[in-house]
Amino acid sequence: MSSILDNRPELTKQVWEVAEVAGYLWQKGWAERNGGNITVNITVIDDEIRKLPPLGRAISIGRTLPYLKNAYFFCKGTNKRMRDLARYPMENGSIIRISKDCAHYEIIADQAVKPTSELASHLSMHNHLIGKGSNYKAVVHTHPIDLIAMTHNPEFLKKDVLTNLLWSMIPETRAFCPRGLGIIPYALPGSFELADATLKELEDYDVLMWEKHGVCAVGENVMEAFDMIDTLS
Ligand SMILES: [Zn+2]
16 A cells, blocks of 8 residues: 655654554553653655645644644644554544634545544644754653652642752753643643643743643754653653
8 A cells, every 4th residue: 555655755754653652552551541642843845745635624623723834744643542553653643734814624644533632732832843843753652650649749839949859860861851840730631621722831941741631842852852851750
C-alpha cells in the first residue's frame, strides 16, 4: 500500500521520531490504553502534498487559529494506543491540513484516522507558539504516574514549589528543564478552558502539569519535548 511517506525521507523521519517517542511513553508506563497524545507541526511540505485531496469533509476545530492557515500536522489518532502508534504510525495517526479559514481541518493521509480528542488544545498551543515566533514544533502529552501523584498534595500546586523540589532532588532537572514545571489547575480534558490556561503558562514554562491528569511539554521536536518530561519524572 502506498503511503504519503514514500520517497519523503524528511517527513518519514519526523513521523518515525513520533513513533519512537510513543514507544518510550508506553515502556515508561505513562500511556495506559489510549492515554496521551502527540502532535507535530510538519515542516517539510512539498507541492504534491498541498494538492492531495482530503479523506472526507472538513471538520471544525471549534475555534479560529489564525497562525495555522494551511499548516500541516502529524497527530496521534483518537482512541489509538501509544504502543500501536510506535509500531504502525500511519495506521494510528494521520496527517491533517488546517483550512484557509483557520477554523477547520482535513485529514489527508494515510487513512481517515480522526486526530486526538485533545486536538483543539494542541492546535491552540501550536498557534500560540507560532504567533510568538517560537521554533517549537512538537506537543507531547502523557501520564507520568509519579509526577501526577504529587499533584494530589495541595502544597505542590503552589507556583514553583514542585519545580524547586525537583531541582533540589535531581540536578539534571535544572540543567535540562531550566524553565521548571508549571501547574495548571484541574480542567476537563479536551476543553478550551484547559487549553487557554495552558497557553497562559507557556509564557513561563515548557513543561506543564495538568493537575491530577498528566504532563504536557512543548519543544523544537518530539524528542526534546519527551526528554524534558523524562528528566523531570
Ligand atoms: Zn491525558
